[in-house]
Each structure stands twice: as C-alpha cells, then as structure tokens.
Amino acid sequence: MLDDRSKQILCAIVQSYISKPEPVGSRFVTKKYSFGFSPATVRNIMADLEDLGFLSQPHTSAGRVPTDKGYRFYVDCLHDINEPNDSNVDMGEFLCHFAEKLEGIRNDINGMFSEVTNALSVMSNYIGVITPPKPEKTTFNRIDFIRYKGDRVVAILLTEEGVIKNKIFTVDSRLTQEDLNRIADYLNSEYSGHTIDEIKGILVRKAHREKAVWDKLITRAIKIYGQAISFAENDIFVSGLYDVMNLPDFSDISRIREISKAIKDKHTILKLLDELSDAEGVSVVIGNENPVEELKSLSVVASTYKEKDRPMGVVALIGPTRMDYSKAIYMVDTIAKCISRTFD
C-alpha cells in the first residue's frame, strides 16, 4: 500500500522521533539518513504520509510526529526485520545473568515475580508488569488444613507451579483436626493434577451423581474446598512508576497523574493483559488501539510465559506511545522465555 520510498522515510521519522522526542523536519531527514532525495521531495512525501494519517504536525511550521497509526506501521515493519540491533546485543549479556539469578530464587515464586518486574522497569525505564498464574490455569498439587484458634481453620494450597496460597476461615466447631485431615487426604489422593477450578466442578458433579449414597465426606469437602479457594482477586506485580517519571514524555504532571491512576487500580491492567494472554508470541498494543479508556495514551508490549506449552500468565511493559518498541519487544520476549524455562 505504501511505496518503498515512503516506507523508508516513515520508518526513519519514527525511529528518529523515538530516539529524540522532537518533531522531525524534512531537512533533518535528508541530512541524517542519506537517501539521496532533496528536502523538497521529502516534504512532498511527508505531506502524503500526513494525508494518509501516519504523521501529524503539532503546528503548521513544525516538523512531523508519528501518529499511533504511524507507530503501528513501524512496529509491523520491525516484525519483518526482527534482527537484534545494537542496543539489544548489549542487553543480551545482562539478560543471561538475569536468567541465572531467576534459577536461584526459583523456590520463591513471588520473589521471582517482583524481581522480574524490577528488572524490566530498571532496564527499560518503562513500567514492568507481570500477572501470576490464574487459578483456572494452575494445577493442584495438594491442600492441607490446620485448626487455628478456636473455630478457625487455615487452608494451605500448593500448586504445581510453586504458588502457595493460604486462607483463614471459620468452620463448624465440631469438625475435628482428624476430620480435616480426612478431607485433605481425600482431595490430595483424588485430585492432584487437575486445575484448581476444575476440581470444584468435579466435586459438585460427583456429589450430584452419587446422591443416593450422599457421602458426608464429599459434602464436607465441597464446602471446605470452596471456602479455601475463594481468594481475593489475583494480584499483579507492577514496578517502575518512578523510572517512568524521568522520561521526557511524562514531564507534564497531568500525564503522571493519568498514568498513576491507570496503574492504581490494577484491575484495569489485568483486564487488558487477560485479553492478550492467549496470543502467540509478543503482542503490541499502541495508544488508542487499546480497548481500555485509561490506557489510550499508552502502549503495551506483552508476551505470555508458559509451563509445558500451557500459557500461565503475562509479562508486559507499559510505556508512552513513543516507546522503543524494538527494545521493548526484545526484552519482553526474552524474559517470558526465561520464566518459561524456570518452570520446566
């Protein structure tokens, strides 16, 4: 749809603007990237690109700035090339180190997640995000119940992936520790290998089917298991609000307010990342492509991490639309793979 020359010039403009946030003019393009056209020619092409919606002008006599559509075009080109550029090579070494570090804290999954978001944000100066595995995707390993202070019970749920969840709730005080053990034994022997959510369904169906021999154990198990797995909404790990403030894109206080509002209720981000969690490879969402209102002025680069090819959660970078997409894509991709590897 775009001839070769326009394509070159558009990409040059986007690249230039990404590396320095100043409107880029025709003369600058001819000087910096010696294509062999004169500024006047470039001007004509730029005018065309503006008509097509790839560029815009802050005011009549300023240079051009990419629109979201312009960034989109650029990112799609990147996809074609996909060669590790210079800065990515620099990062490679760091990421190797990082992978080793992750291995070291494999046992502490929450620690690992905050380490990951930290590394993401420090290296990129954007906001690093990671969503932990969701209950419907995590595999039951075992559950235990411990009586605690009168009629309370602590449930400890372990998943295959290494997530530990605990919850305190109140039960019928006639239920003894032995009863609890029996229930736990039953659940552990019958259901390991299923996902947390599946088990609930199976239990309910089972109780239904065998209602002739309506088993007290199963009834109790259903009730207690239900209480034990009703956790608060999965928290997501976010880091880098401070780093992002140093970007020129957010030198304006109202933009900072906007962005902190967006990441304050993590629910919004979770919703967006959920939608991306089934995509293959790295997804890039640019500015107003974003379905969520609060994030329409930001871009998101995301990739899923997996356990044995089953997608578990999402790693992402959130930054301004004027983002170094090449770098961000490389980072998110590499780190998602690192995490997947530690799960095996």
Added chain:
Amino acid sequence: MLDDRSKQILCAIVQSYISKPEPVGSRFVTKKYSFGFSPATVRNIMADLEDLGFLSQPHTSAGRVPTDKGYRFYVDCLHDINEPNDSNVDMGEFLCHFAEKLEGIRNDINGMFSEVTNALSVMSNYIGVITPPKPEKTTFNRIDFIRYKGDRVVAILLTEEGVIKNKIFTVDSRLTQEDLNRIADYLNSEYSGHTIDEIKGILVRKAHREKAVWDKLITRAIKIYGQAISFAENDIFVSGLYDVMNLPDFSDISRIREISKAIKDKHTILKLLDELSDAEGVSVVIGNENPVEELKSLSVVASTYKEKDRPMGVVALIGPTRMDYSKAIYMVDTIAKCISRTFD
C-alpha cells in the same frame, strides 16, 4: 519564650497557610482573625517571628510562610489544646464505620492492612503507611512442614496475631514426612507462646546444654526452624501516591519524583518508623527534623498499634510539611486504636 500575642499570631498564620497555601500578609491576619491589632502591629510581630526562625518570606514583598520550626511550635500548641475540631467530628462517623469493617476482615490480616492504608490515604490525601508486626514481636502459634515436589519442604508458620508466613526450602531427601511431623510436634508443644525470635535462641541454648545427650530431634529442629523463619524483610504497606499528587504542594514534577523515590525503597521508611515505634502516643516528625535525608521535605505522623499493651507495628501518614496536623494526628491515633482493638 513567646508572649501570648506572638503565639496567637503565629498559630493563626500556620493555620491559615495550612488551609490555603498562600503566603499570609499582615492585613489578612487582622481581617480574618479579629485580634484587635492593626496590620502595622502585626507586621512588627511578624518581623520578630521571622528573626526567631518561625516564619520566612519567599521574597521581600510577599507574606510570610511557616518554617519547619513554625510548624513544630504549632503542633506543640495543638498538643495542649487537643480538642476535636469540626472536621474531626465529621470524620468520627466514618471511622466508626471503618472499625466495623475491620472486624469483618479480621481473619485476613494482610487484607486488613491494605484496607487501612487505603482508608488513610483516601481520607487524608496523604500517604498511608502501616508496618506489619515484626518477627521479634510476633508470638509463635504453630508451625507445620509439608513435603513438596522431591526434596523440597513448605513451612507454614502461624502467629498469635494471625500472620501466616510460608516458605519453600530444600532439605535432606532422607528426611521423611514423619520426621517432619515429629519436629513440628516438638516445636508446637514446647514453644507456643514465645516470640518467633526467642525460640531460635532457646533452641540453640538447649542444644548446647544437652550436648551430652545430643538429641537428633533438636539438631534437626534447629536447622529446619532456622530455614523456615528466614523470611525476606517484612514488607510494609503503602498507599496514596496517587492521592498525594493532587495536593498543590506537589504540583511540581520534581517534588513528585522526590516523594516517589522516597517511598520506592520502603526500607527508608521502615527505618524511620522503627525509630518511632517505641514512642508513646502519636509522634510527629516535621520536615528537616527527619533523620532520613530523603524525607527531609516531608512530615510524618505516626502511632503504634498494640496487642495487649505490647507495641506491634506502626501506622503513619506521610505528607508535605504543610500538613493538616490536627486532622492527621486524629486519624492516625484513632486508627491505631481501632487496630489494637481488633487484636483483642
């Protein structure tokens, strides 16, 4: 040290500046608070107060602004009066509601803590902080060990206060679940009621004393208990960075950067709050009184919450030095008492 008239005027200026961040002039003081002096008299007094270091002038022909010393004087006066003022009465009702809500989530201590910081920051527009009970202050209730995936063990530690901690670590693979149970039984029957830290000391001493009959159980218990309680630094709960951005005091981007840097590494705040944790009642630290460099432009109002008169942790508000101290003190005090009550 200050005569009655100066005292009145100083407090009036501080109050006025707290309610509206504009330098206050002599004419304004005489109009707003009808003391019966003329502006000229007030001017003389203000000049004296400036010499004494309670006030300062942004520039020659502006009104006066309180210095940290001025705020300190004001807060000390407040202490004398300590009558609930109008806005505090308004809050009273909210806080009652809040106390009920806390009761409802008593079982989920972490949930309770984030609820508390949230309420603090939303109501005050300052930053709400709470430090959870520290290991050396929490009382051991019981510990359990569960084998998990090969040679790993999950330790679940319950405290009297309702804190649940878990940790995965690796052990000698010859240690069976029965061995682990024996160790847990031993610890649970012997040591409930002591603090987490005490127990470690007791175990070590005991092993030493009985080295003739060097008991395998105790040796193992020491080793495993040590691994189980070596948690990462206690996290503190912080909330309200977004709310604080809407204050006129932080309309400047560099101040926002400063403040987010300060609360980014929670360690800094933890250090400060630790120092305040033994104080009786509400402590107020104003601006450069602050021992920590990063917080010298902020004020902290803090109070400890207790379990049966033993101080457990600290609730605090962090805000600009131009803080509504009266309100902040009232809030922090009330909420600390609420929390203490839920522990009984």
Added chain:
DNA sequence: TTTAGCACTCTCAGCCTGAGAGTGCTAATA
C-alpha cells in the same frame, strides 16, 4: 506602645518583538 502614612520592592500576567525552524507553493530543470 501603637498606629497611620508612604515610599519601596517584588511578582506576575500580558504584550510585543525578532530569531529560528519548517512548511507549501510555484516555476524551472533533468
């Protein structure tokens, strides 16, 4: 000791200006 009066100082918003950068259009050129 307090107050009225007055000259003085400082900030701030508004206005203007010239330099600089970049454009769009037109006419000439390869």
Added chain:
DNA sequence: TATTAGCACTCTCAGGCTGAGAGTGCTAAA
C-alpha cells in the same frame, strides 16, 4: 513527468518591557 531550488509565509519560543497588585519597612504622630 518527476524532482528540485527558491521564496514567501506561518508558527513557536525566549527575552524584554510594563503596569497592576500585594505586602513590606520605616518614620513620625497619637
């Protein structure tokens, strides 16, 4: 026909100037 040189035009931005407004310090009178 596609490209380019030239030129007038537009817009921003920093800098300087100005008058209004607010508040002070000092002095002399009450």
